[in-house]
Amino acid sequence: VARKRALAAEASGIRHRIVGPLVEGFLAGLPFPLTGDQRRAIDEILSDLAAPAPMHRLLQGDVGSGKTVVALAALLAAVQGGYQGALMAPTEVLAEQHYLGSVRMLEGLSVPAPGALLADRPVRVALLTNRTGAADRRAIAAGLEAGEVDIVVGTHALLYGDARFTRLGVAVIDEQHRFGVEQRALLR
Numbered sequence: 001v002a003r004k005r006a007l008a009a010e011a012s013g014i015r016h017r018i019v020g021p022l023v024e025g026f027l028a029g030l031p032f033p034l035t036g037d038q039r040r041a042i043d044e045i046l047s048d049l050a051a052p053a054p055m056h057r058l059l060q061g062d063v064g065s066g067k068t069v070v071a072l073a074a075l076l077a078a079v080q081g082g083y084q085g086a087l088m089a090p091t092e093v094l095a096e097q098h099y100l101g102s103v104r105m106l107e108g109l110s111v112p113a114p115g116a117l118l119a120d121r122p123v124r125v126a127l128l129t130n131r132t133g134a135a136d137r138r139a140i141a142a143g144l145e146a147g148e149v150d151i152v153v154g155t156h157a158l159l160y161g162d163a164r165f166t167r168l169g170v171a172v173i174d175e176q177h178r179f180g181v182e183q184r185a186l187l188r
Contacts, residue, residue, distance in 0.1 A: 013054035018046040022080035083169025099127040128154035
């Protein structure tokens, strides 16, 4: 606790723009109403993201309790401010599940596309695991460097050379105790 307070007092993080069409559109487009706990968790996380101090937060809940929806809201807060997000899972199977679920839940959402013929482009989510082929890795790396990949879902492969983020704003680690690191669920 003392280390967290010292870091918050000394370190400077990103002040994310938490009010915007991306997060609001995502939440409004969900096919179910948020529970009180989900809404409270999202509000607290967005409040932390708006502050200048780095955020370290543990989000706990049973399987199926909506942790992924909360995580996506945090990742989208970064994206709507021009940053990128990362979601790391301990296994390829879980990473693929998160990827497919994210693509489905983010369908129809768009972000500004400066310099493009059209004013907007869809939110782009990529999957990066050890099974990702070399050509796809290069495409993801190029998309990250160009700022065209908004959210990358993957395994520990996110920690190595291929994932060179241009502007990483939020990182979410799912079931991180399997990675052997400190308990941190959302990092900024």
